[in-house]
Amino acid sequence: MFNRVISYFDNLYSPVALAADRQPPMGLRAFSLYFINQLRAVFVARIVLVAIGSVADALMPVFVGMIVGFLATTNPGDIFNEHGQAFLWMIFVVALVRPFTFLLDTVIRNHSIVPNLVGIVRWQSHWHVIRQSWTFFQNDFAGRIANKIIQAGEALEIAVNLGIDAAWYALVFVVVAVIVLAQLDPVLLVPIGLWMLLYAVLFAITMPLVARYSEELSEATSVMTGRIVDSYTNIQTLKTFSTDSHEDRYVADSVLEHTASFRKLMRTFTYMWSVLFILNAGLVVSVTWLALIGWNNGTLTAAAVATAIPFALQIMNMSGWILEIGSSIFRQVGNIRDSMDTIAQPLTMLDAPDAKPLEVTEGELVYDKVHFNYWRGKSGSVIDDFSLRVAPGEKIGLVGRSGSGKSTLVNLALCMFDVQDGAIRIDGQDIRNVSQESVRAAIGLVSQDTSLLHRSVRENLKYGRQSATDEEMIRAAEQAKVHDVIMGLSDPEGRMGYDAHVGERGVKLSGGQRQRIAIARVLLKNAPILVLDEATSALDSEVEAAIQEQLTTLMEGKTVIAIAHRLSTIAAMDRLVVLEQGRIVEEGTHAHLLSTGGHYAHLWERQSGGFLDMDVAAAQ
Numbered sequence: 001m002f003n004r005v006i007s008y009f010d011n012l013y014s015p016v017a018l019a020a021d022r023q024p025p026m027g028l029r030a031f032s033l034y035f036i037n038q039l040r041a042v043f044v045a046r047i048v049l050v051a052i053g054s055v056a057d058a059l060m061p062v063f064v065g066m067i068v069g070f071l072a073t074t075n076p077g078d079i080f081n082e083h084g085q086a087f088l089w090m091i092f093v094v095a096l097v098r099p100f101t102f103l104l105d106t107v108i109r110n111h112s113i114v115p116n117l118v119g120i121v122r123w124q125s126h127w128h129v130i131r132q133s134w135t136f137f138q139n140d141f142a143g144r145i146a147n148k149i150i151q152a153g154e155a156l157e158i159a160v161n162l163g164i165d166a167a168w169y170a171l172v173f174v175v176v177a178v179i180v181l182a183q184l185d186p187v188l189l190v191p192i193g194l195w196m197l198l199y200a201v202l203f204a205i206t207m208p209l210v211a212r213y214s215e216e217l218s219e220a221t222s223v224m225t226g227r228i229v230d231s232y233t234n235i236q237t238l239k240t241f242s243t244d245s246h247e248d249r250y251v252a253d254s255v256l257e258h259t260a261s262f263r264k265l266m267r268t269f270t271y272m273w274s275v276l277f278i279l280n281a282g283l284v285v286s287v288t289w290l291a292l293i294g295w296n297n298g299t300l301t302a303a304a305v306a307t308a309i310p311f312a313l314q315i316m317n318m319s320g321w322i323l324e325i326g327s328s329i330f331r332q333v334g335n336i337r338d339s340m341d342t343i344a345q346p347l348t349m350l351d352a353p354d355a356k357p358l359e360v361t362e363g364e365l366v367y368d369k370v371h372f373n374y375w376r377g378k379s380g381s382v383i384d385d386f387s388l389r390v391a392p393g394e395k396i397g398l399v400g401r402s403g404s405g406k407s408t409l410v411n412l413a414l415c416m417f418d419v420q421d422g423a424i425r426i427d428g429q430d431i432r433n434v435s436q437e438s439v440r441a442a443i444g445l446v447s448q449d450t451s452l453l454h455r456s457v458r459e460n461l462k463y464g465r466q467s468a469t470d471e472e473m474i475r476a477a478e479q480a481k482v483h484d485v486i487m488g489l490s491d492p493e494g495r496m497g498y499d500a501h502v503g504e505r506g507v508k509l510s511g512g513q514r515q516r517i518a519i520a521r522v523l524l525k526n527a528p529i530l531v532l533d534e535a536t537s538a539l540d541s542e543v544e545a546a547i548q549e550q551l552t553t554l555m556e557g558k559t560v561i562a563i564a565h566r567l568s569t570i571a572a573m574d575r576l577v578v579l580e581q582g583r584i585v586e587e588g589t590h591a592h593l594l595s596t597g598g599h600y601a602h603l604w605e606r607q608s609g610g611f612l613d614m615d616v617a618a619a620q
Contacts, residue, residue: 009111013039015119024128024344028333031340035121035156042112046164049105054169056098058176061310063090069303114157121153125343133349134416135374143229144222145342151218152339159332166325170318177311184304185294191286192315198279199319206272207330213265214334220261222338224254233504269327276323280316287312349418349436357438362392363528363559364427365413371421372412372582382408383582386422395560397570399600400579406563408582410531413561415439426529444527448534450514457486458498460517464525473498473524479554480520485513523554530555532562567604576600 017038024034036043070083080087126149129136137145174196181188231238231247238247291308294300300308372383383405390396398406411417413424415436423430431439444464452460461473477483489500491508502508502517509517522530532551564570571590578586578593578600586598593600 006107006111009107010115012042012112013116013120015116016123017120018127019124022124022128023346024125024340026340026344028337028340031344032156032160032336035117035124036160038120039113039117042108043160043164045108046105046113046161047168049101049108050164050169051172053098053101053105054172055176056093056101057314058173058180059093061177061307061314062180063094064310065303065305065307066090068306069301072302109161113161117157117160118153121156122149125149125152125339128347129343131347132345133347134411136345136348140342141223141226141230142233144226146229147222147225148339148342151221151335152343155332155335155339159329159336162325162329162332166322166329170322173318174315177315181308181311184308185290185300187290187294188287188308191283191290192312195279195283195315199276202272202275202279203323203326206268207326209268210265210327210330211334211337213261213268214331215338216334217258217261217265217331218335218338220254220258224251224258227251227254265331272323272327273320276319280319283319284312284316349415351435352433355433355435358426358429358431358434358442360442360528361427364392364425365390365529365559365561366425367409367412367422368425369422370409370412370419370424372408372417372419374417383412386582386584388577388584390559390561392559393557395555395562395574397573397576398561398563398579399567399570399576399603401603402565404579405582406579407533410445410533410561410563413439413531414443414445442527443529443531444522444525445531446515446518446522446533450511450518452502452509452514452517454501454504456495456499456501457489457517460502461498461521461524464521464527468524470498473520476520476524477517479523480516482513482516482520485509485516519551528558530558530560532560532564534564567600567607 019034019038021034025031066086070079070086074082129145129149178189178192181192228251231251288309291300291305295302295305367386367388370383370386374382386405386409398409400406408417412419413426413431415431418432423432425431426439426442453463458470458473461477462468474483477486486500487497489502489508490496491500493501495501502514560573562570562573570576573590575587576590576593577584578598580599586593586596586600588596594604595601
């Protein structure tokens with residue numbers, strides 16, 4: 001029965017739900033309410049239940065005072081006859097109302113709020129951040145971004161729930177205490193009022209410091225995490241260059257900065273608690289002394305004294321708890337602010353409001369007076385007034401020195417960046433006016449920097465076409481000359497073949513094996529436009545020659561852009577386009593460009609030969 005109740009509260013919300021407005025807002029209050037409002041009903045329920053529980057706790061000193069009064073004024077043997085109804089009300093509050101209230105509140109918090117709110121914040125933050133531009137990720141540590149997303153969910157949940165548990169609970173308790181003590185003797189409110197004033201001053205001074213230092217600590221934690229993850233991600237580079245001491249210093253510096261931030265926060269806590277100990281001592285002594293004076297003068301009964309002193313003791317105990325909780329809340333506020341600055345950044349490359357899916361009928365690709373610079377407002381351009389038409393089914397090769405803009409042109413076509421002037425069109429459709437996902441679906445890319453997901457080979461191969469069958473997947477792997485390699489794979493979990501996991505970025509495979517899997521992935525995707533950016537750069541001569549035959553088959557009927565520094569691999573293209581500083585300086589067939597003696601001819605002469613038959617390539 002109880003499990004069914006728990007399951008009901010577990011399933012009130014989905015941790016992978018999306019908000020109607022997909023853009024988390026900036027500003028601590030707006031950012032927090034963006035997520036809290038999605039669970040508004042259960043938070044309201046918690047506020048009501050905690051208030052009821054606080055009133056029940058505040059009645060405990062009252063009950064103690066009443067019992068002391070009954071004992072002082074009732075003859076033995078008559079107490080239950082004279083005060084039985086009062087005892088029943090006490091039992092009702094203590095044995096039924098209080099436990100049921102806190103039990104229901106615990107179930108709501110632990111099962112409707114904690115896992116779901118944490119999941120919602122993390123999922124929606126990730127959903128938003130993953131749609132940021134490529135530039136966004138190029139300018140930050142992946143580990144740092146991930147740390148901010150992970151910490152945001154837990155920080156918000158802790159801050160809000162502790163606020164209800166502590167601040168709201170304490171407010172209700174103090175209100176009840178003030179009302180009760182005022183009825184006993186208004187003089188008792190003087191030390192409590194003075195204590196509350198000084199406590200509020202202490203809170204107002206220390207909590208902003210806690211929030212600020214916590215934000216600094218959170219940033220230091222993110223940087224430290226980013227540096228550590230960066231080391232692990234590039235572990236091969238670290239090992240091959242034997243840079244242990246340098247890497248130790250690099251990470252140690254972030255640990256020292258993190259520790260310095262931590263020490264500032266801890267120093268604030270030490271000062272805060274030192275002052276609180278003095279305040280609490282003054283509160284208990286003064287309330288007790290005034291209560292005893294009142295009893296001695298005959299203005300307070302024993303029952304009133306027995307009520308006042310427990311209230312003072314309970315407020316004293318609660319004050320330390322509230323300060324501890326408040327510190328935790330403001331530490332989480334600092335974490336939320338730190339995370340918000342990354343998570344709530346507006347998306348910089350959005351689909352047009354009326355964007356429709358790209359419709360590819362022929363595969364024509366046109367660059368029309370394109371201008372692009374990675375650093376807006378800076379002089380000079382990576383791509384300057386660039387125009388090029390790639391006819392449907394035409395196969396062109398982009399040639400040029402490193403930095404001439406070849407890969408940038410590809411990234412612009414893939415909507416990784418947005419052109420600053422001009423336009424890129426596919427079958428007459430400006431790619432800025434169609435959905436970015438549909439543009440990328442229409443282009444198959446094999447890049448020189450092959451990166452695989454730390455998942456199974458099957459998931460990697462089918463990533464561009466989830467609906468592909470296993471038979472189609474295996475056929476693509478065989479065409480890419482990698483099926484036999486895959487069948488020999490295994491991982492520490494005992495998974496084998498296409499189920500084996502390849503490690504982060506495919507680190508368990510050689511460069512050539514990763515490249516062949518990437519080629520198989522594009523073969524399986526079967527997009528109408530094909531981009532080969534140094535597609536065979538990581539392959540040895542024998543495998544490259546075998547795969548070139550499959551690439552020729554792959555290119556049939558497709559519009560192709562191929563980039564290669566090894567000119568022999570693209571010599572057979574329909575047309576070669578030579579770039580220099582983002583401009584076209586030559587174009588034509590391989591034979592034509594050799595005959596002109598220009599840039600291409602000089603580049604060709606400098607190469608000692610490729611992995612293809614040079615005589616055949618020259619003849620073509």
